[in-house]
Amino acid sequence: MSGDVIQGFLQAIQPSSLVATAMGSFLGIVVGMIPGMTISSGIIIVLPLTFVLDPSISISLLLGLYVGGMLGGSFSAILLNIPGTPSAAATALDGYPLVIQGESGRALGIAVLASFGGGLLSFACLFLIAPKLADLALRFRAPDLFSLVFLGLTVICSFAAKSWVKGLLSAVIGLAIVTIGQDPILGTARFAFNNANLLSGIHFLSALIGLFAIPQLINSLDNKQPVNTSTNPIKLSFRNLFPLIEDLRRMRLPVGIGATVGSLLGMLPGAGGPIAAFISYDYTQKSTKNSQEFGKGAVEGIAAPEAANNAVTGGALVPMMTLGIPGDPVTAILIGALLVHGLAPGPLLFIEQADFAYGLIFSFFWANVFNLIIAFAALRLLVKLVATPRAILMPTIAILCVVGSYALRNSLFDVYVMLFFGLLGLIMKWLDMPVVPLLLALVLGRQLEENLRISLTSSQGDISIFFTSPFSAFFLSLSVISIIWSIRTAKKLQIKQKST
Amino acid sequence: MQQQEIKALRNIKVTLLFCLLFYAAVGATQYPQKAIEFVIPFDAGGGADIEGRLLADQMSNVLGVPVVPVNKPGAGGAVAYTYLMNAPADGYVLAWNSTSILTITNLGNVPFTYEEMDHIGRVEFQPLVFAVSINSPWETLESFATDCTTGNQTIRIANSGAGSGTHLGALSLTSAIGCEVVHLPIGTRRRNATVLSGEADGMIAPLTGVINLFKAKRLKILATLSDERNPVIPEIPTASELGFNSFFDLFRGLSVPKGTPQPIINHLAEAMMQAATSETFMSFSEEVGFTVEPMMPTSFQSLLATEDEKVKTILEAAELIMSDGN
Numbered sequence: 012m013s014g015d016v017i018q019g020f021l022q023a024i025q026p027s028s029l030v031a032t033a034m035g036s037f038l039g040i041v042v043g044m045i046p047g048m049t050i051s052s053g054i055i056i057v058l059p060l061t062f063v064l065d066p067s068i069s070i071s072l073l074l075g076l077y078v079g080g081m082l083g084g085s086f087s088a089i090l091l092n093i094p095g096t097p098s099a100a101a102t103a104l105d106g107y108p109l110v111i112q113g114e115s116g117r118a119l120g121i122a123v124l125a126s127f128g129g130g131l132l133s134f135a136c137l138f139l140i141a142p143k144l145a146d147l148a149l150r151f152r153a154p155d156l157f158s159l160v161f162l163g164l165t166v167i168c169s170f171a172a173k174s175w176v177k178g179l180l181s182a183v184i185g186l187a188i189v190t191i192g193q194d195p196i197l198g199t200a201r202f203a204f205n206n207a208n209l210l211s212g213i214h215f216l217s218a219l220i221g222l223f224a225i226p227q228l229i230n231s232l233d234n235k236q237p238v239n240t241s242t243n244p245i246k247l248s249f250r251n252l253f254p255l256i257e258d259l260r261r262m263r264l265p266v267g268i269g270a271t272v273g274s275l276l277g278m279l280p281g282a283g284g285p286i287a288a289f290i291s292y293d294y295t296q297k298s299t300k301n302s303q304e305f306g307k308g309a310v311e312g313i314a315a316p317e318a319a320n321n322a323v324t325g326g327a328l329v330p331m332m333t334l335g336i337p338g339d340p341v342t343a344i345l346i347g348a349l350l351v352h353g354l355a356p357g358p359l360l361f362i363e364q365a366d367f368a369y370g371l372i373f374s375f376f377w378a379n380v381f382n383l384i385i386a387f388a389a390l391r392l393l394v395k396l397v398a399t400p401r402a403i404l405m406p407t408i409a410i411l412c413v414v415g416s417y418a419l420r421n422s423l424f425d426v427y428v429m430l431f432f433g434l435l436g437l438i439m440k441w442l443d444m445p446v447v448p449l450l451l452a453l454v455l456g457r458q459l460e461e462n463l464r465i466s467l468t469s470s471q472g473d474i475s476i477f478f479t480s481p482f483s484a485f486f487l488s489l490s491v492i493s494i495i496w497s498i499r500t501a502k503k504l505q506i507k508q509k510s511t
Numbered sequence: 512m513q514q515q516e517i518k519a520l521r522n523i524k525v526t527l528l529f530c531l532l533f534y535a536a537v538g539a540t541q542y543p544q545k546a547i548e549f550v551i552p553f554d555a556g557g558g559a560d561i562e563g564r565l566l567a568d569q570m571s572n573v574l575g576v577p578v579v580p581v582n583k584p585g586a587g588g589a590v591a592y593t594y595l596m597n598a599p600a601d602g603y604v605l606a607w608n609s610t611s612i613l614t615i616t617n618l619g620n621v622p623f624t625y626e627e628m629d630h631i632g633r634v635e636f637q638p639l640v641f642a643v644s645i646n647s648p649w650e651t652l653e654s655f656a657t658d659c660t661t662g663n664q665t666i667r668i669a670n671s672g673a674g675s676g677t678h679l680g681a682l683s684l685t686s687a688i689g690c691e692v693v694h695l696p697i698g699t700r701r702r703n704a705t706v707l708s709g710e711a712d713g714m715i716a717p718l719t720g721v722i723n724l725f726k727a728k729r730l731k732i733l734a735t736l737s738d739e740r741n742p743v744i745p746e747i748p749t750a751s752e753l754g755f756n757s758f759f760d761l762f763r764g765l766s767v768p769k770g771t772p773q774p775i776i777n778h779l780a781e782a783m784m785q786a787a788t789s790e791t792f793m794s795f796s797e798e799v800g801f802t803v804e805p806m807m808p809t810s811f812q813s814l815l816a817t818e819d820e821k822v823k824t825i826l827e828a829a830e831l832i833m834s835d836g837n
Contacts, residue, residue, distance in 0.1 A: 051554075051555055052555075054555070055555045055582070058555075058564070059564070059568070062565075062568070149704060149707055149708045150708060151708070152705070152708060152710040153697075153705075153710065192586070193586055193587070193620070193673075194673070195673065195696065196673055196696055197673055198587075198618055198620075198672070198673030198674035198678075198696070199618075199620065200620040203620065205621075205622055207585070207586055207589040207590045207592075207593035207621060208585070208590060208593075210585070210586035210589050210590075210620055210621070211584070211585025211586035211589065211590050212585070212586075280700055280701050280704050330704075334703070334704070334707070334724075334729075335703070335723050335724060336700070336701075336703055336704050337700055340554065340555075343554070343557065343700065344555055347555075347557065347558075347560060347561040348561075350561060350798070350799055351561060351565070351795065353798050355722075355723040355726075356723075357723040357724060357727055358723075358724070358727035358729055359723065359726060359727040362727075420582070420583060420584055420585060420590070421581050421582065421583050422583060422585075422590065461698070465695055465696075465697060468693060468694075468695060469667055469693065469695060469710065469711075471665065471693065
């Protein structure tokens with residue numbers, strides 16, 4: 012075993028592998044930043060290359076892209092308030108406010124460091140306890156996943172604190188939209204009106220782009236609105252590009268929570284990045300003293316989801332490598348890419364090609380390191396991006412939104428969906444309705460329904476399976492606590508508002 | 512001066528006419544003149560995607576123009592087939608079809624049938640297998656059949672999705688055995704996990720999806736649903752050998768819009784044949800467990816017709832044995 016570890020280590024530090032990792036990480040950051048371009052679409056672009064490259068080099072390239080893409084998605088979320096990937100949606104909540112305050116360098120720096128922290132912890136998981144954890148993750152059944160997704164949805168309550176009616180309405184709209192498409196159990200069409208595009212359902216990324224980007228673009232048309240950059244000119248001093256020592260201290264707890272939640276949820280096939288990011292955001296908010304600052308540019312609010320979404324990458328590699336079961340769409344493509352080279356991820360990988368398996372794990376480590384280096388090197392440039400004149404920046408974003416939503420499934424229908432959600436976003440803004448509950452419902456709704464109905468099909472309608480499974484019972488009780496907590500916080504807020 | 516100009520003009524006209532004639536002649540004889548779109552009806556990274564990409568790559572070598580894979584996932588293939596039907600019938604848009612072309616059209620969710628497209632041929636097929644966890648008490652299909660028919664316990668069989676080929680395979684097997692089970696349309700991503708964890712007692716899956724866990728001795732394959740034993744797993748019996756007449760293979764091939772000229776169809780079929788039997792594609796097939804057996808347009812048409820009947824029969828019967836109280 013130890014011989015294989017050393018072999019793997021040597022394989023991962025070959026100059027060609029390192030160059031591939033760095034290139035992948037760079038490409039990933041670029042692809043992730045473009046709204047609508049997912050990590051999957053980035054991987055598809057380089058996939059033909061990997062057919063001819065050596066397997067260890069191609070996997071380094073792909074892992075670099077995976078890790079880089081997660082971070083890139085957060086950059087556009089922070090700088091432009093448009094999440095590049097669904098996992099980055101939570102990061103926008105506090106990242107963008109900090110940018111408006113003129114501290115874009117600091118916001119990005121926090122995100123990069125938190126991501127690195129999350130990546131490292133999930134690397135440790137992958138390296139030290141992967142096989143054991145994989146078997147634990149297997150014990151998760153549909154009822155447990157249902158309860159987990161339900162817990163994720165309770166995060167809505169935190170965003171509905173100002174007005175329960177508006178918050179819950181927003182969530183219900185999201186859940187209703189999710190019912191469009193094929194019924195997950197019967198396969199029959201729902202609200203499809205004989206249209207194949209509607210039959211395939213609303214892609215949440217096109218909705219996400221519309222909801223975030225369009226109101227932003229319309230807002231920028233208003234000349235009376237101060238340009239975020241002109242009120243607070245960005246100082247490009249060295250100190251402004253890095254988090255303060257004080258920030259590092261404040262980041263410790265959120266990174267810890269995010270990395271743990273991310274690594275664990277990453278391992279569950281079908282849970283995924285967005286839910287990990289939102290749960291850790293919510294938990295950090297509930298466990299820190301300055302919860303009032305959340306949503307207004309809190310350091311913790313950036314660090315927690317960032318650590319979580321990057322930790323998900325390492326977590327998702329655990330079931331992929333040990334069982335050949337993909338945790339998310341990207342690992343599904345990775346499996347395909349490895350198969351072309353005759354390397355089958357699964358229980359046999361660690362037995363028959365252990366050196367390659369460990370090489371992959373070390374490549375994941377290097378991908379995180381290069382991510383840190385490249386991101387910090389690019390920080391100056393990125394910060395200038397926000398300072399681009401509005402007349403150039405906004406049309407560019409508009410074009411990217413259209414191209415990005417088209418590129419999701421190579422379908423013009425998704426562009427219309429994006430525009431529709433843009434309109435919805437505008438209306439909701441006008442009504443002062445929170446967008447996050449709608450977003451969460453869109454991202455999690457389908458999983459919620461699928462797991463609920465599979466559980467009930469499996470138990471033949473017996474609801475008790477949600478309470479007899481220990482995991483499920485645990486998540487459900489956490490959900491109850493989460494809801495009660497949110498109600499109490501909301502009451503306190505109201506009392507405070509009345510007294511002032 | 513003026514005459515010279517007129518003469519020059521006439522020369523130009525004549526040259527242009529010749530060019531036009533030349534292009535028309537070439538256009539008629541040499542079909543692929545620009546890149547061909549190769550539509551993959553499923554998400555990037557799955558079996559359909561990787562196999563399709565490799566075939567497209569080989570086809571570009573044969574045809575001499577780029578064959579560009581484009582994923583158009585959604586609704587089990589419905590989005591891609593709808594796109595194909597609306598594309599011009601000039602041979603520049605191909606769809607990488609599968610059994611889904613019969614299942615989605617028969618489920619009644621789309622307003623067309625497979626006959627509203629033209630078909631180039633089959634490239635490969637792979638058996639559906641009945642697999643259970645290595646810890647399962649069933650060692651043979653017969654012992655499963657006995658437990659299933661006595662009906663003392665609820666048996667849960669996972670598949671890749673409602674109305675998918677694997678779901679139909681499961682329906683076909685259980686009706687051949689003559690018992691009822693609960694079908695769990697769990698999806699490709701979690702299907703194997705549910706069998707390993709015991710959430711489902713068994714599953715119907717394409718061989719490519721389970722071959723690695725089978726080799727690693729985490730799964731047992733009790734039977735295939737093919738006509739004869741599969742060369743990749745020759746030790747596994749077919750269901751019909753054991754007396755249960757259930758046949759359901761998954762196929763993949765190529766389709767084009769209705770009305771594509773016959774010479775172009777033949778040209779594509781020839782290219783498909785060469786690409787499918789190329790060394791790269793063949794060695795990949797051995798690695799992941801599908802069987803390359805190309806079929807030319809006419810034989811593929813008759814295969815589609817018989818398979819379509821089969822799918823229809825299974826779906827009609829299934830309304831009676833739908834498990835969730837419908």
